Amino acid sequence: MLASFVVKSGALGGLCAKCPQRCLGAVQAAQNSSIAKRIEDWDKANAIFYGPERDYKNFPTQRQLETPPPVRLGFLPESWFQTLYPRTGVTGPYLFGVGLLGYVLSKEIWVIDHNFSEMLGFWGAILWLNHKFGDKIGNYIDRLRETNYNDWFVKPVQEAKEIYQTEIQENEKAIWRAEGQKYLFEAKKENVDLQLEAAYRQRIQNVYTDVKKRLDYQVDVLNTNKQFEQEHMVNWIVSGVMKSITPQQEKESITSCLQTLKKLQATA
Known part of the structure; x- marks a missing residue:
């Protein structure tokens, strides 16, 4: 019953949080099944004890008083x-x-015999001590009880709540990270696709450059051949014309040119 109360109150979580990890693993391995069984029995007992058939009027729930009557x-x-x-x-x-x-x-x-005076002295001393130190002793006991209550119940429950809240936050972060892995995988996939696309475009650019160089080379070869043929033909024609001109024709041509220049000079 006490173990079930510890489990329900969360004190077990605070105890496990203070244990080393190896001790925690041993405790969890040994008590997982028993804890689950005790919690199940506790729930069944609560369902019966606080069930709808209970007469709360004649049999109310007993509660511990904060102060004595x-x-x-x-x-x-x-x-x-x-x-x-x-x-x-x-x-x-x-x-x-x-x-x-x-x-x-x-x-x-x-x-009453002759020892009755001892009882009077004893109870007189008790009454004097109660009158003199009763309040101080009572306050000390109340503080001690409050300290024990905080140490054995309030603090373990609060620590267990903090541990559980931390675990919940860590689990939520783990779920968020797990969901983010899907987007991370998609981003990596898109990154690989972009890299493949960039490599493909680079190869296409290289092919385009190589083909353009070869075509430019063929164009240059063709233009060079045409230019060479044209120069050769011009030189051949000029050489043929120069060979066909006689010295007399050359002299007459020079004379005609001089006359034409004189006419132009006169009219200018």
Whole structure:
């Protein structure tokens, strides 16, 4: 039952968080099945204990009081006095106590001997200590109880919640990273495709450049051949014409040119 409470409260998570990883692995390996079984039994017990058939009016849920119920004279519950007030009045409980004391003394139910003085001294010392240090001791015990409550329940639960919240955030990040792997794979695939496309275009550019160089070479060869043929033909024609001109024709041509220049000079 206590183990189930520890599991439900989250104290086990805080304990596991403080253990080394190797100890944590051993504990988890040994207790996974038993913890699951205990949690299942705990849920079944809660379903029965807090089920719809329970009579909460006659059998309410017991809760631990934060402070003890008030008392009188250090040990008599206040509820006794409140119960007797409607029947006996304000002084009734005290008269009832005195009468009950006289009854047990007269019937020798309580026999007083010479050791009774020790009891008076003992209870007198108890009452004096209660009056002198009762509040301090009570406050110290309350602080100690509060410290133990925080150390054994509040802090483990808070630490377990923080650990679980951290684990949830880490798992959400892991899910986000896992989803991002798909986009990363697509990006890498597109990057490879772009690289292949760039290599393909580079090869096409190289082919284009090589083909253009070869075509330019053929054009240059053709132009060179034509230019060579043209120059050869011009030289052949000029050489043939020069050979066909006689010295007399050359002289007449020069004379005709001089006359033409004189006419042009006269008209200018």
